[in-house]
Amino acid sequence: MSNILSVTELTARIKQVLEQGFSRIEVTGEISRLTSPSSGHLYFTVKDKHAAISAVVWKSAAARLKTRPKDGQAYVFTGHLSVYEPRGTYQLVVTGIAPVGAGRLAEEFERRKALFAERGWFDTEHKQSIPELPQHIGMVTSATAAAFEDVKKVLNTRPAWLNITLSQAVVQGESAPASVALAIKRLHNLKDKPDVILLVRGGGSLEDLWCFNDENIVQAIYEASIPIISGVGHEIDTTLTDLAADVRAATPSNAAEIACPAKETLRPQVQRMRQRIHQAFDSYKDGKYWSLERASQQLQYHYRQDLQQQHKHIRQLKNILHQYEPKQALRRQTQHFYALKQRLHSAAQGHTPQWRQHLVEHQHMLRLSYQGSLQIHNQHWQKRHEQLLAMNPKHVLQRGYAMTTDAAGKVVSSTQNLQQGDKLHLHFHDGSAESTITKIKGA
16 A cells, blocks of 8 residues: 555656656647736647647746747747646746747857857957947938837937938848948948947847848948947847947947937036046146246347357457557557657667668658558458447347337247237337237238
8 A cells, every 4th residue: 555646646756757857848839729818928739730738938938038929830949847736737838939940040040150250250359449429320220110210219319419320221031131231331431421330120030130140241340440339139139240240239229329328428528528628728728828938038048148148249359359449559559660760860870871861761661561550450440340330239229120028028029929908118229119019910
């Protein structure tokens, strides 16, 4: 009697064997008697020509299904077996549904993914950064797609300066890959190119989104010189386009949100930017002022140095010129002449008339020599005097020039720091005058 099982015990053993032995299975079959009660669960029967099994999709799993099941359609169901002990029945608890043939598509997806990755089309270092404040956004999608309207709604909440250009494309079917690649190329050929491109399409089945795994689209995204945000399908959908794009968005609306921040987000950023601009401008003005001040001080210093050097040179010329002054030379020549005359007169007292005649001739030659020497000294002195006058600042002012200083007495050599209404002092050779600036002209 110890080997006799109760119904509960037998059912528990069956439950253990079934649920452990079929914890992960894939079943293909056709759906029939599909019901969707208010609880959110899905109940139906999976059958083929010779058998049928009850199936359920719990509410949490139903919300994540990429494919919504339909009565009479064949699918591949992923899940596990579960035993309902009160009735002694078992059912298939479904966690995933895919159309028949999805397995082959998944294998092809992985094959392409590995191939494109080997080519470097998904490399992170190749991806471009998205501009923080784009002025122009390009969009690749169908004008009749819901994704287009979703993106426009989001972008309407963005700054008014934003320019949007739609490059229409077919986003489903055999012609979609070539159409999308051409739409991307058209945006690159615009004279006013977009700062960023949104490639968007709403959700759908694996077959509906299959074109976004095509080589033509993935290569076009890789070769694009404009950053591209991919917003294809729902968050749970993943295509090779998402992997190649510079940024992947969960949905089309999310792609628009990533492309440009909202006005509310920008306001504090703009305020901070304004403050930084004001600070930078004030810093620039201060730096410019001190730079000009240092330049002005250096200019005045060099001017004073040059002036002192000129004065020193003039004094040297005066000393040299004084040596050649005619009066000084004449005084020395006169003294020498009288000395010679006295010596000649003394010597002549004891000589014959021939010596007197010879003395007269020497006196005449001496007088001629003195007059020639005096003329040469006069010419040399005149030349030095002219050089001295040419180097005298006052002599420059006598030619019609004037030296200009500001109210602080600083020399003004440029119009760069002058403003209308400034007072200036004009220094001439015979005095000075005051003037007021009424107009400033550049060189």
